[in-house]
Amino acid sequence: MKTKTLPGTCIDAENFSHGFASIVCDLAPENCGLLTERDRLQAALDQWHPEHPGRLRLRFGTMLSTHL
Numbered sequence: 001m002k003t004k005t006l007p008g009t010c011i012d013a014e015n016f017s018h019g020f021a022s023i024v025c026d027l028a029p030e031n032c033g034l035l036t037e038r039d040r041l042q043a044a045l046d047q048w049h050p051e052h053p054g055r056l057r058l059r060f061g062t063m064l065s066t067h068l
Contacts, residue, residue: 002013 001016006013006016
């Protein structure tokens with residue numbers, strides 16, 4: 001950071017590190033919630049696909065043939 005990213009920005013390494021750590025701490029709870037939601041959505045998708053074999057492939061193939 002000191003030699004490649006910060007030169008020319010008028011930001012010193014200590015201020016950057018402190019500010020970045022503050023942002024990470026502030027956003028950590030929201031990020032945790034988003035990761036939990038992503039896991040929920042992925043589980044729903046993982047359940048849907050075996051219950052609907054071929055449906056996505058058929059829809060994707062139809063989409064490709066009508067838009068190419």
